[in-house]
Amino acid sequence: MPSISHLIEEFIRTFPFFLKPLLLTFELTFASVVVGTVIGLFVALLKISNFPLGPMIANVYITVIRGTPLIVQIFVLYFGFYKVVDLGQFWSAALALAVHSGAYIAEIFRGAIQSIDKGQMEAGLSLGMSPAQTMRRIILPQALKRSIPPLGNQFILSLKESSLAAFIAMDELFSMARRLSAETFDEMTFFLIVAVYYLVIVMLFTYLVNKMEKRLAKGDS
């Protein structure tokens, strides 16, 4: 085990090297989370819709994504996207992560939508609103609010899973840790340091989600 003082020394010394990878990890996570949320909402609505084949398509997507390892998905999607359309390295990786988290986010949204009392839909309908209007104006705003805690959890997972992008040559946090450990043969030090980076980001993020949850709690009964 490296000593604490050695860890701190190395942390400070290598801090400048980690700045750009840190930013890339943020960008990758942010892009994949935003796109993943859009995919998730779309798939959730498809799953509870009565379009012909809608629920089936949503189920196939969710089953395949949840049933296969993320690293395999990243490789398949990365090389798949790469060969069909050249999206560039960043977007190939971000989309791979988005397609992955989209399946989980879809289930979060579906659960939240179905947890809203069915009296809400009935009230909307009884006032002459269409099912789509009631979904958009009445059900979704309430469901999205309920989705925030599990979504925060999913975003934390996405952040950590972005480390797998190191294996498709993205120079993000984990990739930098691997490079430094290979250069110095001081593996333990740099893997512990990168662990601290992730931990601090996750703790900060958890704090922000909790604060947001409290702010949105108005009007709840």
Add this chain to the structure above:
Amino acid sequence: MSEKQAMIRVQNLKKSFGAVEVLKDINLEVKKGEVVVLIGASGSGKSTLIRCINFLEIKNGGDIFIEGKSIDPKKDDLSKVRQKVGMVFQHFNLFPHKTVLENVIEAPLIVRKMNKEEAKKEAMQLLKKVGLEEKADVYPSALSGGQKQRVAIARSLAMKPEIMLFDEPTSALDPELVGEVLETMKQLAREGMTMIIVTHEMGFAKDVADWVAFMDKGKILELAAPHEIFNHPKEERTREFLTRVL
């Protein structure tokens, strides 16, 4: 009964949930301005009947005429039908993420495409009518049950319905809050609103109803003026029910 037009006519209505037949051959006619109260034990089909009239449940057989027109839930625009037929629920079903005022103006804005200022003005008049104009800007969670139900009534009235359906509007309320809701409903009846009300408030039925229908096992067993039903029930089942609840 006069020759006034039937606002609602239910003909040979049948409804089943799976193998359970909840409504068996229901016939009912409600004329403009009439108040019909449905009474009966729980499970007798009262709520299902009024939910069928608003097409929140879809009938399995028979016909429902609204203002003389038979409604086919597959072909007709149910939104148009429901704009004429307001509904008040046992559990209020207010929108918790919207203020009282926003609850009331929602459908006028979205469905009737009213201008916001106009909608607000009308909503404030309705809230005044149910005695809650000072609560316009609070969220439903800050209201008592009775207040919630009065907001729900105002919200429904904002669509200017021809007919109002009430599904046990006071059953979820603390006893001391029942009166204020019944008073609001009485006021509506005096103004000539056509209403069908499912309730266990027999005193209210006696006071307000033009007709009382006693339902039992999915059928309307007896339909008569309140004094007839309460003083001289013809059916044995009606008599049994009334001695239990009165």
